[in-house]
Amino acid sequence: MNALDRAIGWVAPRAALSRARARHALRIYEGAAVGRRASSFKALNTSANAEIQGALRPLRSRARDLARNTPYAARMLDIITSHVVGTGITPIPDSGSDMLDRRLENLWDDWERKADVTGRMGFYAMQALAVRAMVESGESVIRFIDRPFEDPRRVPFQLQLLESDFIDQWRDGIYGNDGCPGTEGLEHTRLGVGLGEYDRRVGLWLNPNHPGEINTSAMRPGVSTFVPEDELIHLFKELRPGQVRGVSWFAPILMTSRELADFLDAVNVKARVEACFSGFITNNDESTGDIFDPARPGLTGRDAANPDAQLTSLEPGMLKELRTGQDVTFAAPTSTTQVEPILLFNLQAMAAGVGCTYDQVSGDLRGANFSSLRAGKVEFRRLTEQLQNHVVIPSICDRTWDRFVSRAVLSGLLPDRPEPYRAQWMTPAWEPINPNDDIEADIKAARTGRMSPQEYVASWGNNWRKVQDMSAAFYKRADAMGLAFDIDPRRTDQSGKQQPVDGDPAGGKPQPLKDDTGEPITAPAAN
Structure with missing residues (x-):
């Protein structure tokens, strides 16, 4: 203990002991040390929601700008969506009765094609768009829409897909059961998410229109209303316990990708300037006599000979005459050989930050072989299956299936029974890198009991x-x-x-x- 600690120890022994323990911990954990090397850390003892609160909108808008204007970001969205959803995560009814299962399949196939309340997409296309919006913006919302019993052959139920902007994040505070319909059990609201006892999610405050829409002449007033949890799906990947809103998957790579885009833009401009081989003619004629130009009667002398002598741009193969006394001096840009390494390392970092592999993002297979491709795909497959089974299937597929079955029973298309109508969800098949070896391995796994025949068939998307x-x-x-x-x-x-x-x-x-x-x-x- 130093002199200050000893002095504090005479007055407050507990405080002196706490200071000594903290100093000892700093010596053990270098990452907890205070000093010049640790000055760049932004270490705040705040909750997940407190960190999201001020960053939600900037991250979302910047991620969308990145996806619009950066080819690699758009590629990442396509890669993740195509592997997680593909052409659709489809159900296999498992009610225990072949007759009911076939009835469920027919009802589902008929309903799926017209699941979108706007009439544009089927359910599987909505899956892909919801996952894409989750990766890009951090979250998406699907709202259940009950339809009237007009067609006795079709389940009266549709879906409405909404962007995360519809969630009113300014609803933050004590919004309890104040008479608003559907707010039963609501105790408080955090960032537009209604929370009940033990912070159980009980619904969302949704705006009637998109807050970023420009044409508002025919829109309803922008006052959010509460929608109960059983009427919607809030899709996002939870990264910390207690987190109520999703964060764009591009958040860790926004600065890296923006700087890389600026670097590539500078490289392209430099290459364009170097490609402009131009010639310049200096006019040393000191004559001041008037020269009449019929096409330009107001110009005389040297102006008439070279009226557009001011140099503002370069073009390949250009021959430009300069005025007397004018000269052109070029900056001599040095050639750089670091473009490819910089691009390689930044793309690797961006791919790792989002959860893809470098070869998927860039399409560069020059240094790849069978072993490296397989090793990368194994890791990517684990991440994809985790997302499918922990986020997409429980949130979108199971919730939609339960709602579909309940509405089919209410409409008399399915018999009411105490046993639930279960379904197994079939994810997209993984294309083999070496088909002969991979198929042979799957066959042996099925024959030895490592997987069931049903799982073997389902693994190929059937x-x-x-x-x-x-x-x-x-x-x-x-x-x-x-x-x-x-x-x-x-x-x-x-x-x-x-x-x-x-x-x-x-x-x-x-x-x-x-x-x-x-x-x-x-x-x-x-x-």
């Missing part, structure tokens, strides 16, 4: 029930027509050898597919 039905119908028709195919597993094994037919009651003809009881599997009747 509905296992439909695959079985279509296969049974295909081979039944082939047998009836007397056709044989090499892909028929009843004729050849996986190595391509013909299956033995000794004792075959059908005289060597392929046997029909059978179920566990030994009964032949018949194809379903065509619709």
